[in-house]
Amino acid sequence: NAGVTQTPKFQVLKTGQSMTLQCAQDMNHEYMSWYRQDPGMGLRLIHYSVGAGITDQGEVPNGYNVSRSTTEDFPLRLLSAAPSQTSVYFCASSKGGQGVDGYTFGSGTRLTVV
Amino acid sequence: DAKTTQPTSMDCAEGRAANLPCNHSTISGNEYVYWYRQIHSQGPQYIIHGLKNNETNEMASLIITEDRKSSTLILPHATLRDTAVYYCIVRTNSGYSTLTFGKGTMLLVSP
Numbered sequence: 558n559a560g561v562t563q564t565p566k567f568q569v570l571k572t573g574q575s576m577t578l579q580c581a582q583d584m585n586h587e588y589m590s591w592y593r594q595d596p597g598m599g600l601r602l603i604h605y606s607v608g609a610g611i612t613d614q615g616e617v618p619n620g621y622n623v624s625r626s627t628t629e630d631f632p633l634r635l636l637s638a639a640p641s642q643t644s645v646y647f648c649a650s651s652k653g654g655q656g657v658d659g660y661t662f663g664s665g666t667r668l669t670v671v
Numbered sequence: 672d673a674k675t676t677q678p679t680s681m682d683c684a685e686g687r688a689a690n691l692p693c694n695h696s697t698i699s700g701n702e703y704v705y706w707y708r709q710i711h712s713q714g715p716q717y718i719i720h721g722l723k724n725n726e727t728n729e730m731a732s733l734i735i736t737e738d739r740k741s742s743t744l745i746l747p748h749a750t751l752r753d754t755a756v757y758y759c760i761v762r763t764n765s766g767y768s769t770l771t772f773g774k775g776t777m778l779l780v781s782p
Contacts, residue, residue: 599758600715600772647714659705659717
C-alpha cells in the first residue's frame with residue numbers, strides 16, 4: 558500500500574530552470590493538494606484539485622502550475638524557478654474534499670533553487 | 672476556519688502520558704477539531720478528529736471541553752518515536768475547505 562508517492566525526494570535547480578514535482582496516489586482519492594513548508598511558517602496551500610480536470614488556487618499559487626488529467630496524478634510545475642521557491646513541498650490527498658477522515662501526505666520533495 | 676493557540680513546546684518522559692492543549696475559543700458550531708503531527712523530515716500524519724464528543728483511536732484520545740473552546744490531545748504512553756510537532760486545526764467539513772497548519776507544539780519525549 559503505497560499511499561501518496563512523491564518524486565523526486567531532493568532536487569537542486571538553477572534560477573530560471575523549470576521542473577515538475579510528481580505526486581501519485583493509489584487510494585482513489587478525489588481530493589489532492591500541494592503545500593509548501595518553510596521554516597517557522599507551517600504549511601501553506603499552493604494549489605488543490607477536487608477531481609480529475611478540476612483545479613483551483615490556494616494561498617500561495619504564484620509561480621506554480623498544476624493539472625489533474627487523472628485521479629491518481631497531480632503534478633506541480635515550476636515554470637521558472639526562483640530562490641524564493643526553495644522549500645519542502647508536500648502533496649496530500651483525501652477521499653473527499655472535506656478530508657473528513659484526514660489527509661494522507663507524501664514524504665515530501667526538498668527543493669533548493671540556487 | 673477558527674484560529675487555534677498552542678504552546679510552542681512541551682516535554683514528556685517516555686512511558687508517561689503526553690497532554691497537548693489547544694485553545695480554539697472562536698470555534699463555530701459546525702467546525703471540527705483535527706490533530707496532525709509531523710515527525711522530523713517526514714510528511715504530516717493525521718492523528719484524530721472530533722466535533723463535540725471525546726474520541727479515541729489506536730494512536731490517541733481527544734478531549735473536547737463542553738463549551739468546545741479548547742481541547743486536549745492525549746498520547747497515553749509516549750515513546751521516543753512520538754517526538755514531533757503536533758498541529759491542532761479547526762475546520763468545517765463542508766465544501767472543499769483547505770487545511771491550514773499553524774506553527775504547532777514541538778513535543779520532545781525523553782528517556
